[in-house]
Amino acid sequence: MGTIYSHSRLSSFENCPKQFEFRYILKVPSETEGIEAFVGKRVHEILERLYLFVGRGQIPGIEKVIDRYQKLWEETFDAERVRIVREGTPLSYYRELGESCLRGYYLRHYPFDESETLGIERRVVFPLDEAGNYRMQGIIDRIARARDGAIEVHDYKTGARVPSQRVLDQDRQLALYQIGLAREYGEDTPFRLVWHYVAKNRTCSSTRGPDELAALRETTIQRIDEIEAATTFEPKKIALCNWCEYKERCPLHATPETLARLEAEEKAVEEAAALAKALDERQLDLL
Numbered sequence: 001m002g003t004i005y006s007h008s009r010l011s012s013f014e015n016c017p018k019q020f021e022f023r024y025i026l027k028v029p030s031e032t033e034g035i036e037a038f039v040g041k042r043v044h045e046i047l048e049r050l051y052l053f054v055g056r057g058q059i060p061g062i063e064k065v066i067d068r069y070q071k072l073w074e075e076t077f078d079a080e081r082v083r084i085v086r087e088g089t090p091l092s093y094y095r096e097l098g099e100s101c102l103r104g105y106y107l108r109h110y111p112f113d114e115s116e117t118l119g120i121e122r123r124v125v126f127p128l129d130e131a132g133n134y135r136m137q138g139i140i141d142r143i144a145r146a147r148d149g150a151i152e153v154h155d156y157k158t159g160a161r162v163p164s165q166r167v168l169d170q171d172r173q174l175a176l177y178q179i180g181l182a183r184e185y186g187e188d189t190p191f192r193l194v195w196h197y198v199a200k201n202r203t204c205s206s207t208r209g210p211d212e213l214a215a216l217r218e219t220t221i222q223r224i225d226e227i228e229a230a231t232t233f234e235p236k237k238i239a240l241c242n243w244c245e246y247k248e249r250c251p252l253h254a255t256p257e258t259l260a261r262l263e264a265e266e267k268a269v270e271e272a273a274a275l276a277k278a279l280d281e282r283q284l285d286l287l
């Protein structure tokens with residue numbers, strides 16, 4: 001099996017198979033981005049940078065961190081591309097939200113010596129089965145060794161909702177990362193999964209035992225088999241449809257006029273590509 005799966009790839013299929021088809025099979029480029037995702041990325045980038053400096057023994061002051069965030073916002077914000085879905089919410093609300101996430105995190109964790117950072121934004125690729133037929137990948141926000149020796153998998157979340165402990169104890173994403181990291185740090189090494197809900201200034205954690213990890217491998221493999229066998233991808237109306245980058249072309253939401261326009265655009269692109277190819281071939285014939 002050539003495809004390397006990720007938690008987000010699986011989630012996309014589970015949330016709405018049509019969105020999965022647009023994103024991973026048809027690879028329709030996403031022309032817009034929700035403001036929440038934009039803020040989340042900026043906060044992640046600043047925290048990544050903060051820990052790089054901490055690793056060098058140079059802890060920047062809080063105002064320097066916020067200043068960097070504001071500059072990064074200016075450099076990356078594109079009003080044509082970033083969408084505010086919640087009508088009536090001003091852009092300044094989101095900009096301040098990012099700042100308050102960073103301030104809260106900084107003040108809560110300063111001087112950042114609760115654990116030793118082992119990796120920042122680290123990509124992991126690992127098999128779920130012995131034969132290596134089912135492979136997963138992910139990017140871990142921060143890997144650390146805690147004072148009690150546990151390897152911690154840290155994840156920053158900028159969403160407003162903090163899930164219950166019961167939900168976190170069944171969370172797939174960080175538990176999968178534990179499976180990947182156990183190959184590196186040892187199967188018997190204690191692990192801790194840590195979520196930082198920075199918009200609420202709350203930190204939550206959970207652990208997984210061998211039986212839970214074995215069950216997770218099994219259910220993830222079953223999910224991958226289901227996706228590989230899928231031949232149709234039906235749209236599924238979900239609460240997040242308004243944030244879906246394919247809503248404009250989704251059969252459940254698109255107007256007939258939009259669908260006709262998109263079809264005409266796609267046809268024009270195909271015709272232009274065919275014409276370019278024909279011209280290339282003709283030039284080769286003349287050489």
Ligand code: SF4
Pocket residue numbers: 016017018019235236237238240241242244245246247250251252253
């Ligand atoms: S708009 Fe909703 S139903 Fe349509 S593809 Fe996106 S998530 Fe699925």
